[in-house]
Amino acid sequence: DIYYVSLPPPPPPQPPVAQGPPPPPPPKPKPGVIFQLDKVYYDFDKYNIRPDAAKALDELAAYLQQDPEQRVELRAHTDSRGPAIYNQWLSDERAKSAKKYLVNKGIEAARMDTRGFGETQLVNGCSDGVKCTPQQHQMNRRLEVKMLD
Numbered sequence: 001d002i003y004y005v006s007l008p009p010p011p012p013p014q015p016p017v018a019q020g021p022p023p024p025p026p027p028k029p030k031p032g033v034i035f036q037l038d039k040v041y042y043d044f045d046k047y048n049i050r051p052d053a054a055k056a057l058d059e060l061a062a063y064l065q066q067d068p069e070q071r072v073e074l075r076a077h078t079d080s081r082g083p084a085i086y087n088q089w090l091s092d093e094r095a096k097s098a099k100k101y102l103v104n105k106g107i108e109a110a111r112m113d114t115r116g117f118g119e120t121q122l123v124n125g126c127s128d129g130v131k132c133t134p135q136q137h138q139m140n141r142r143l144e145v146k147m148l149d
Helices: 051-066 084-104 134-140
Strands: 034-041 071-076 112-116 142-148
Touching: 034 051, 051 084, 071 084, 084 112, 084 142
Parallel strands: 071 112
Antiparallel strands: 034 142, 071 142
């Protein structure tokens, strides 16, 4: 036996639910504001990007991709161990390595300036001749981002 069944018509489409306006974007940082990126630290006497630092740089790359007009200065630092002239060179290389990483993530090189500070801007009292733990020294081996124009 074959039976024919007719299905009821589908319900009429519901009107779309009114949504409020989208939330405003977060405020754009003002030029000159400096951010220390969480977890962008360097190993002693090294300028390569560590895996833990890559995640924070990926977040910076995503931010810069959302705001293609934003320019930044990548500011790298060292701890106080070693000669000052060597630390200046090392911090320059650290800033350049961060820039290279971001370029590889699609950020235009022209949007980023680099600057090394060597051991001139320590965040704690771990200067020459002061005994500090390895963790205290690492706090100084950092990358900061300064927002430009």
